[in-house]
Amino acid sequence: MTLADLAGWVAPAATMIAAMMTAANLGTRVTGWGFVVFTVGSLAWVAVAVASGQNNLLLSNAFLTLVNLVGIWRWLGRQARYEEGSKTATQRSAAAKVPTLFSAGSVIGAPVTGRHDAKLGTVVDAMMRCDGAGLAYLVIGAGGVGGVGERLHALPPEDVRFGHAGVACDLSAEELRMRTVLEDGAWPATV
Template sequence: MTEIAEWVAPLATMIAAVMTAANLGARLTGLGFVVFTVGSIAWTMLGISTGQTSLIAANGFLTVVNMVGVWRWLGRQSTYEQGGRSAQVASHHSSAPSLFTASGIAGMGFEDCHGKRIGKAVEALLECRTGKVRHVVIASAAQNGLEEHLRAVPASAIVFGGEMARLRISASEFAMITPLHGNDWSEVGYRNEADCRRP
């Protein structure tokens, strides 16, 4: 039994770390916590068989934390995602304007007005007064391929879709937008939408 735990514990922990770090939705993250739980139980069993009290205590606590993660991501968060997804699917089959979840903007792919892939959204900035999307911050790969440039595009220059959004401007016009600097996006609030007007 100890030999099995010696293999299961590290493997489960490594696999779970990859699953949760990927951040590919509530279901996969929740399953990652299930695998984390298997790993922490295996570590606890290993601690019991080898008499390591600190290993038992640490992984006993982590087992409880991982079970909370399972409840949160496979229970509550998964319900939220499925509810939003069902509303989105239903709206596509109705005469009303199509809906998509606000949380779905982050990670949504973007292409330019000619269908060329630009990058993906990392955040949407909403107006306090109206609650409408004012800007979407889009990440695009730099020429060296090792870093990303973040640019804030006004919502008026975007046509949103269920899975993909399209800019009303070209890739070259998008590249002319001044990139944001690190974690300081304060200048976005002062930018004029004319920065992205179509000629």
């Protein structure tokens, strides 16, 4: 097997694996490593382009290599530093005589547990008030698979507690199901 043949297999495989890693949105580290795999794929496509004389493939993947390097810097460099800073602040607040902190950046995608630690859903969004930077409500996605059949519910701040493991409330799954389902594109001004 020649180097060009090997690159011909590595290029599409790396591209597909990286696409799954980044599309899955499994967190900063996985997304960052997805860009590392994308870089391997784009470099393999460059090798295929050189071996086959395809200048358009060469130019597009040379550019994509630069884009992927920016993705690596953003997710494994900058964003990882931000997450480390918020993690440190959370740990320090837990040990100090101040209210424990919870990273706002980690709210979206956080699991929501209810009574008896039963998983109720996932935070889809957080609506903030402009008059004092307080939380107006959280939007919780519950049920369904991969967003299909998912119900969206609004939980006011008095119904939720933030913690290291995510968001908790005192609702059961049945009580959450009985709450108003939010319509796509028509979320309320208040709950």
